[in-house]
Amino acid sequence: MALQNVFFNWNRILCSFESLASIQKKLLHCTFVNMRDVVDRKEMLRSLPKLDEGTAGEKSEEMDLLLRDKHSMFPTKDTTNQLFNGIRFRDLPIFNIKSSPNNTIITLTNSKGEAQMLRSCGIEGFKNTRKGTNIAAQATAITIGTKAYNKGIKTVRVRVRGIGPGRMSSIKGLQMAGLQVVSITDNTPVSWNPPRPRKQRKL
Numbered sequence: 001m002a003l004q005n006v007f008f009n010w011n012r013i014l015c016s017f018e019s020l021a022s023i024q025k026k027l028l029h030c031t032f033v034n035m036r037d038v039v040d041r042k043e044m045l046r047s048l049p050k051l052d053e054g055t056a057g058e059k060s061e062e063m064d065l066l067l068r069d070k071h072s073m074f075p076t077k078d079t080t081n082q083l084f085n086g087i088r089f090r091d092l093p094i095f096n097i098k099s100s101p102n103n104t105i106i107t108l109t110n111s112k113g114e115a116q117m118l119r120s121c122g123i124e125g126f127k128n129t130r131k132g133t134n135i136a137a138q139a140t141a142i143t144i145g146t147k148a149y150n151k152g153i154k155t156v157r158v159r160v161r162g163i164g165p166g167r168m169s170s171i172k173g174l175q176m177a178g179l180q181v182v183s184i185t186d187n188t189p190v191s192w193n194p195p196r197p198r199k200q201r202k203l
Contacts, residue, residue, distance in 0.1 A: 075183070084182050085155045092182060093148070094157045095174060097141075099164035102129075104137035106144050106170060108153075119144040121166070137166025141173025148179065155180045161187045 080090040091111045098105040108117040121136040124143060130136055148156070156179050160167055175181060 085180070087155060089157075089182065092155055092157050093153055094159055095144075095148075097158065097160045097167070097170050099137065099160065099162045099166045099170065101132050101164050103131045104140060104164060104166035104170055106140055108144060108148055108156075117144055117147060132165060134165045134169035137164075138169040138173040138176075140166075141170040142177050145174040145177025145179050149177055153179070155182055157182055158184045159187050160184065161189075163188060 080088070082089045084092065093111065093116070094109050094113075096107045096109060098107075103121050105118070105120040107115055107119075109115050119140050121131040121133075121140050124136065124140045126133070126136040126139075156174070158171055158174065158181050160171070171181060171184060
């Protein structure tokens, strides 16, 4: 009987040591994995490209610096006759950008408003929700801008309409195609008496 008690106690001690060792192993293992995850995350964040503010909105600049140059920035009564690369401002071709949450449509017209080229994110090959992204808008703008550049158009005006992700990135795409953007006009319609808002959702 005494021998059985000794054997039972010895087994209990061994089991407690084994469980303690397994707990320590788990703790050490967990700590090591967590540290590695932290290092991997830091490396991943370091390798990511910096956030491009141009896609969400243009980079902010100090207003004082901009206002010093206000005479060249803002239009005057003589702006329509001002020459840009030998062409009068009123005779420059216009890129009309219609940016909606689901798509971006870019149309090139002459100064009278006659359409010459049209391109959209859907025509470019983007499907479903990808049509509404800023990357799709930029790719579309680069394509139509390159076609216009190859036709001999180098200086253009831009009109933007609508609020969508492709507003700024499409202008950037036109510049990437080699075009010189002289003026940007926002033609987004604003209603003075908008429709009544939806009733509040009841939970």
